Amino acid sequence: MRRPKIQPPRNKLDMTDQAQVRVVTKRLKLSPTELAEIVKRIGNSITAITKEVAQQRAAKQSAAAGTVIASVTVTETKAELIMPDETPAAT
Numbered sequence: 001m002r003r004p005k006i007q008p009p010r011n012k013l014d015m016t017d018q019a020q021v022r023v024v025t026k027r028l029k030l031s032p033t034e035l036a037e038i039v040k041r042i043g044n045s046i047t048a049i050t051k052e053v054a055q056q057r058a059a060k061q062s063a064a065a066g067t068v069i070a071s072v073t074v075t076e077t078k079a080e081l082i083m084p085d086e087t088p089a090a091t
Contacts, residue, residue, distance in 0.1 A: 012044050012046065013044045013046050024046065
């Protein structure tokens, strides 16, 4: 009698399986050492790894672009605009 081969869970990454590691590193554009560090910190869920990589990339992009997040609160209803003096210079 033939026994079916037990399939590993598809949503978990097996770091001992080099084929899985190669596919995930290629898909996420990571080095194997970066992947190992993330798995050590987050766990072996492929979904969690993908979300962590996306968050890291978003943080790097915003830091590299020099994005400043600011909040503006208007407390008065009138605004004053100061223009530079438009009188021609004397010759």
